[in-house]
Amino acid sequence: MSDGFTALYIFMLAAIAGHVIISRVPVILHTPLMSGSNFIHGIVLIGAMVVLGQAQTTLEQVLGFIAVVLGAGNAAGGYVVTERMLDMFKSSKKPEAKA
Amino acid sequence: MSDGFTALYIFMLAAIAGHVIISRVPVILHTPLMSGSNFIHGIVLIGAMVVLGQAQTTLEQVLGFIAVVLGAGNAAGGYVVTERMLDMFKSSKKPEAKA
Amino acid sequence: MAVRIGVGRETAVGERRVALTPETCGKLVKAGAQIAVAPGLGASAGFIDQAYVDAGATLTDTPFADAGMVLCVQAPSPDAIATLKPGAVLVGMLQPEADPVRASALQDRGIVAFPLEKLPRTTRAQAMDILSSQASMAGYKAVLIAAQLTPRFFPMLTTAAGTIRPSKVLIIGAGVAGLQAIATAKRLGAQVEGFDVRPETREQIESLGGRFLDLGVSAAGEGGYARQLTDEERAEQQRRLAEHLRNVDVIVCTAAVPGRPAPKIITAAMVDGMKPGSVIVDLAAETGGNCELTQPGRTIEHHGVVIDGPLNLASMGATHASEMFARNVFNFASLMIKDGALAMDWNDELLAKTVWPPRPQSTGETP
Amino acid sequence: MAVRIGVGRETAVGERRVALTPETCGKLVKAGAQIAVAPGLGASAGFIDQAYVDAGATLTDTPFADAGMVLCVQAPSPDAIATLKPGAVLVGMLQPEADPVRASALQDRGIVAFPLEKLPRTTRAQAMDILSSQASMAGYKAVLIAAQLTPRFFPMLTTAAGTIRPSKVLIIGAGVAGLQAIATAKRLGAQVEGFDVRPETREQIESLGGRFLDLGVSAAGEGGYARQLTDEERAEQQRRLAEHLRNVDVIVCTAAVPGRPAPKIITAAMVDGMKPGSVIVDLAAETGGNCELTQPGRTIEHHGVVIDGPLNLASMGATHASEMFARNVFNFASLMIKDGALAMDWNDELLAKTVWPPRPQSTGETP
Amino acid sequence: MIGLNLQTLVALSYFVAATLFLLGLQRMSSPKTARSGIQWAGIGMVLATIATFALPGLHNIALILVAVIIGVAPTWLWGKKVAITDMPQMVALFNGMGGGSAAAIGAVELFKASSGGERPSDFALALAAIGSLIGAVSLTGSIIAWAKLDGRMDKRYTFPGQQWFNAAIALVAIVCGAMAVHTLAVPWIVAFFVLALGLGKLMTLPIGGADMPVVISLYNAFTGLAVAFEGYVLGNPALIIAGTMVGAAGMLLTRLMAKAMNRSIKNVLFSNFGGGGSGGQEISGAQKPIEAADAAALMAYAERVVIVPGYGMAVAQAQHKIWELAQKLIARGVKVKFAIHPVAGRMPGHMNVLLAEAGVPYDLIADMDDINPEFANTDVVLVIGANDVVNPVAKTDPSSPIYGMPILDAVNAKNVVVIKRGKGTGFAGIENALFYADNTRMLYGDGAEMANALVSEVKALDGGH
Amino acid sequence: MIGLNLQTLVALSYFVAATLFLLGLQRMSSPKTARSGIQWAGIGMVLATIATFALPGLHNIALILVAVIIGVAPTWLWGKKVAITDMPQMVALFNGMGGGSAAAIGAVELFKASSGGERPSDFALALAAIGSLIGAVSLTGSIIAWAKLDGRMDKRYTFPGQQWFNAAIALVAIVCGAMAVHTLAVPWIVAFFVLALGLGKLMTLPIGGADMPVVISLYNAFTGLAVAFEGYVLGNPALIIAGTMVGAAGMLLTRLMAKAMNRSIKNVLFSNFGGGGSGGQEISGAQKPIEAADAAALMAYAERVVIVPGYGMAVAQAQHKIWELAQKLIARGVKVKFAIHPVAGRMPGHMNVLLAEAGVPYDLIADMDDINPEFANTDVVLVIGANDVVNPVAKTDPSSPIYGMPILDAVNAKNVVVIKRGKGTGFAGIENALFYADNTRMLYGDGAEMANALVSEVKALDGGH
């Protein structure tokens, strides 16, 4: 597999997948979805962990530390808020009943 | 990028993309879509071309030749038939008119 | 030999319908019959003489003369019957048993009479079923009368002068006329309830958007047929009905039992309990009425409740009622006309079971 | 001092409505008024004496005696007026100009008369607008009469005895009564057309599911008001209307011009061209009728076309018409009652413009 | 950074092609953009094919050109002129070709390895074998499917224990494949391919013609997977992506199609496995159910639709919904009429009352006498809650209680869809021959609910809401 | 084949996590599965995080743990107890954190290269810089968005030529970035980050509070992209996939949200650019439009809805559709009533005629006197084609021609949605104060069409049809 293109392929596929998934979403889900995808990019946390884990200079450590804190905050906060937002769909009455 | 996984990632992404795309398709499109995706795997043609292009023994050439013929048939026939099937959506009157 | 069909003016009081319209006249002519009609035949139903002539009929003052078949709505007078060709066929709402003079006139003259009200109500007979077609008109007109008599709006109206609550209308008896009445009252915006003893009418009433009045006493017996109620049950039913009627604004009665006087369902005491200004239109008046106080053919007031007992309601809608009646008659007559000539097939149960007096061989079958 | 309000039985022939219902009686009592009503007041409209008593009224044979305010549907007779307390307030459909004797009786006695039909039709006055409320009932009942008179079904019916085509109903004049008539005919399933000279009625007719009858001659002048038609245009319009009427089964006329005789829209010649069995109900009969042949208060037949000119249609729906009328009257009376006592605010244009004879200072404003 | 040499250009073309395939498939999944979708994908295909010729180190160019022409010319012409109704079997055939091509590629790889060329990894070889197996099954299976649909073969070949036999063959094929990969011995390879080709044939033989569309869709997904696997072996991401995508989409599509036919995939493939199941549905003259979505599509793409209401519509109070459905169809350009039988319902004019209430204009309502001659030109008749009044028995069976009653000749229409709750009879209490007619499909459910479902499905065809 | 060493296990975890993210996002896109979607994604996140600790060669483990705890604990608790209404600004804040994290990673990479570590390719460094720029903009921009939404900052800071100034800053930042990548000199790097952080702040300051959700969504997409770019630099496909996916989904979502608010993204970002545009819509007391989808959601998730029909409903003949809408809402458990004003329409009882025709049961129809006290407890009033009868001016302005007429107090409800075609006045020909009320949204369009749209949207909330 021509190597330089691997990332490009993954980019393209992930972009199309993300786009297709969102393309037919009801308005009511806009905000929860924003919040949910906000959580997902909290994965930056693992990148930050790697960076901090390999940090050598103090500057790198400081920046890495900040990166991990921020990334962890993104992930944790994003999760809690999204879950709470989506809670409203739990109580929603069975719409199949008479739709 | 951990190399062994590249193909896996592409597999996964392409599979999810394919799945998501089809997941909310009206019944009327089932057959055209089957035909359309049939056309798309006609891309096997380029694999066959490469194989034939690199064939050395006669057996390889024969098999490669068969592969190219079949692949080309898949691609060409698939295209024509799909396009004809989808022609019915051309004449379809503007549904937005009074929907 | 082409059959000659004669149609004379209706002579019964208040009868505006006719048994032949220009449309069916044309169809009979096309079937090979010769038609003779009395001048002014359809005037009261909105059909002019010229239309009959255009359809191929001849105008004559003596339409019965030589006529092999005579069509009528109500039976001609005994005198007129005596002028018919002996052995002629007579089709209409003849009710031979209702009037002994008429019966003997028919028998004396050897008339082959087909009182259409006796037609078996099979699926195939629907196109000839005058009871259904005329009941439709009767049910419709009865509700219009009720709407007219009541000092209220049927529909709900929210106006600057306050909100008018919709009238509560109860239709008793959900046969053909009753269902048509329900539909019409519903159309006018009333709150409509229907009541009947046959349990399958519940679904039928609801299929028209009405509510089935459930008096809590089930008359459903075995096999889906109504069973006789015990005296106690009957009393309980009456009590509940009386209670219910206190809040009803309009009642249209259509309950009937074939060949018997109409069941008395609304007692004088029930009427006493009703609100002043309420209205009862008793379409069953012709067979005595469903209300004890009904006086057939008259409109009376009883403690502020108006009770109307209209007769021959279908005649009020003479044009359309005639159209339907004439088509019924035409469809029936067609059974007997082959290539323009009269040809009786006594194996046809519709003929065999309708003819009067009953034919010997079919007597066994028609009790 | 609490105002005493008297309400007597209506004496006009055929008048079944009343100006006070138990409901409005209760409201007035609550507002502090004393109410005296004649026994049997509401009987013809379905309201019993006991209900008035329960609402706080006293029954008396002389309700007018000492009454500071008298409510009525139609004006009391001149004799009765003479028994009113001098200077008393009289509210109702008084039509003082229609009868000189009545007018002078009112003036002689110094009655402060409020002929409600004169009420300016402003938005705020809608709750007191008897013309609207009574026209609603009239339009409704007119269609019921028409449906009753026509020998046809209004709705389409597909039956075993053939298909009944729906009746074609034309409503002339699309004011309050006309629109209600359109709605009612539509409800009954007829094919309904409406016709009016005011162009904005097109949308209103269509908003009820009716079709606007466009005679191809636009009367839309400047600023949205109707303009005078030229003679030629008028002739053309008439020709087209006559042509159109040939296929109409039922006409309900409601066209009126305030303070003037009803416009004559349907000529005798047009009626001649109509099908036998057609029906015209002329609600405008009271002001002469929209049809040349209309005889107010009578039902005639002209070449097979039935023409009815009913009077006081609203009275037919006495219960609901009275409810609305009484609420109109109550709302109007409330303008004059403060803390239970009579208190005129002549700055209120509704009072100032309605009072008769017109008050000097307001004369300039009310031509 | 990526230098712009030839190799890179080809790779870029492949990338663009893969992207176009994805976007094309996406566009094909909505009626509005479907036509452009196939064109996008087509552009991708042409691009990739041309680019391939530019690949450095490609020999046998003439041979390739000849093969391409031999492959393209006849299929193109054939595809152009085949009747619309014969298209499904064409799809089967073309799909089989794709499977065959993938199998052939796999064969070359195996033989190449066997003859001692650069040996790919075990993993790659195993994938090549799996791809070949799937491709070969798809090839022969598709050919059988084509033959059955094309009427060249119409019996279902079944024998007792057939499923066990097939399973055994499959197992042996897999063993041979494993041995082939392991030993790279030619006999194993040959045996493997023979068995694989045979398996496809055996699997497809017992399946009935009515289930063929589902089977074709399944083989389509198979071919996609085979292409993806061979793509991995060849290191070609365009093949991997296109193949995987089609594989995934095809599997889902197969499931959807089976669901729309009220079957499960398992049922289709192994319907006579164990003898039980819903095999009885195939007997001639049964009531054939339909899904709301398919009924809706039938009507939405029809030219003339006649709606026949009966007592059941009244019971369900479905008149408003039915009128909404009619309006939706009319908005799409379909010619819709309502046909009222004289005795539909339980009182004269019963249907009129309801249709008037729903606001159906009178000019859309036709009499029996007017509409009966029109049924032959009608694409779809929608019968909702009517029974006796459309029962052909009234004309054919003198012993029937409704014999002699004129009926609405719905049976003459090209398609009939009947909405009713179940097997309930009408007023006359007799069976209705219409419901068993070849061109009739039953949409079981309450009238109002089914009408509602039809409205939704027609809306969905208009692209969502 | 892939050996099962630790490295591989971690990679496998990342793969699984990426898959779970994709599937989770897909599930979140349908109301029925949304809740499980976030859980799937959450599992992926935990898995990836734990796996990372197992990465060989990871130092500073204690530091990492501390950082994770500092990051998780407060945000988790805060997120748990924040009021539902304050959630949008929380999303902004958390998103900013992600952007900051990405920027910090980029900074580390740049500094590392600068201090002469293993220098990645130019391409990678450029990506790192771009990711940092985007991440930094997202960080400060999100903080401003949070402050505005949280009411800690409510003026819009604008000055003439602001957009040009911002554009200049952006340009300078890019130049600095390019220089930083090229020279790897610390001053350039520092200047680059300072400018990038400033840019985010400057871009967000002029945007009004009402547009903030769109801006947050945009920054969310930004952060996604930044993460993807840093992922490339780190060679981590989980970051690439999750980031790209969120980037693409976020861009689309931003467009959808802007559309739902009747704005374009350009409009939101540069609304005072050139001074023109639809900036006037912000003035207090303007009519505020709403999309059918949002109006539908408002009603679908309400407890009490009152429908006020007027003459416009009659003109549009929308009664059937409105009743269908009401039925849909009732089926969802919403309490629906119709409120008829005494003089709604053009004749007494006009609305009754229409509602009766549509089949609305009488017990759902309320009088003015009965319903007026109930409006305060009503979540949504849907006014369709009514105007004068809901005009509060009748109570407040003695000079108005309708002064003194009792009205339906729709204005007291929590939300009011008004369907009308445009700015047309009613019978009385006067302006309606209700349409300018804070709690009122205008749904412009023909009554029947809008009612239809509402029905569709409510259906869509029920998951398709």
Ligand SMILES: NC(=O)c1ccc[n+]([C@@H]2O[C@H](COP(=O)([O-])OP(=O)(O)OC[C@H]3O[C@@H](n4cnc5c(N)ncnc54)[C@H](OP(=O)(O)O)[C@@H]3O)[C@@H](O)[C@H]2O)c1
């Ligand atoms: N028009 C008249 O004047 C009149 C008077 C009396 C008798 N009849 C007789 O009535 C019959 C009328 O024929 P028709 O075709 O209108 O009706 P029908 O033959 O009575 O058939 C009605 C069908 O509707 C189905 N159904 C009932 N409820 C339903 C629901 N909620 N949703 C969906 N389907 C439902 C029933 O099947 P499922 O149970 O399987 O759902 C039934 O097969 C004729 O035989 C006629 O002779 C007519």
Ligand SMILES: NC(=O)c1ccc[n+]([C@@H]2O[C@H](COP(=O)([O-])OP(=O)(O)OC[C@H]3O[C@@H](n4cnc5c(N)ncnc54)[C@H](OP(=O)(O)O)[C@@H]3O)[C@@H](O)[C@H]2O)c1
């Ligand atoms: N009830 C009676 O007896 C009676 C009689 C005479 C007069 N009136 C008077 O009529 C008025 C009634 O008030 P109302 O609130 O019912 O109506 P209204 O005040 O006349 O307002 C109707 C509104 O509907 C909108 N509209 C018109 N066609 C539409 C369509 N196809 N789709 C959507 N919207 C449409 C118009 O705005 P757009 O043009 O922007 O769409 C208009 O603002 C009162 O002023 C009353 O006094 C009543």
Ligand SMILES: NC(=O)c1ccc[n+]([C@@H]2O[C@H](COP(=O)([O-])OP(=O)(O)OC[C@H]3O[C@@H](n4cnc5c(N)ncnc54)[C@H](O)[C@@H]3O)[C@@H](O)[C@H]2O)c1
């Ligand atoms: N074969 C056919 O297709 C066909 C044709 C016409 C009519 N019918 C059936 O015949 C039925 C009767 O028709 P009809 O209109 O001539 O009936 P009808 O006029 O004889 O009676 C009217 C109704 O009164 C009801 N009734 C009798 N006693 C009652 C009581 N004590 N209380 C309340 N209700 C009482 C009856 O049940 C009946 O429904 C119809 O419902 C119809 O279904 C069938």
Ligand SMILES: NC(=O)c1ccc[n+]([C@@H]2O[C@H](COP(=O)([O-])OP(=O)(O)OC[C@H]3O[C@@H](n4cnc5c(N)ncnc54)[C@H](O)[C@@H]3O)[C@@H](O)[C@H]2O)c1
């Ligand atoms: N302010 C208010 O809110 C309010 C209250 C009540 C009525 N109104 C308005 O007043 C209007 C008139 O009400 P009305 O019912 O008392 O009117 P009306 O009884 O005076 O007249 C009835 C109708 O006849 C029509 N007409 C007159 N000459 C005609 C001709 N030659 N041909 C055809 N039609 C002709 C008129 O245009 C009118 O529509 C109503 O439409 C209503 O909109 C307004």
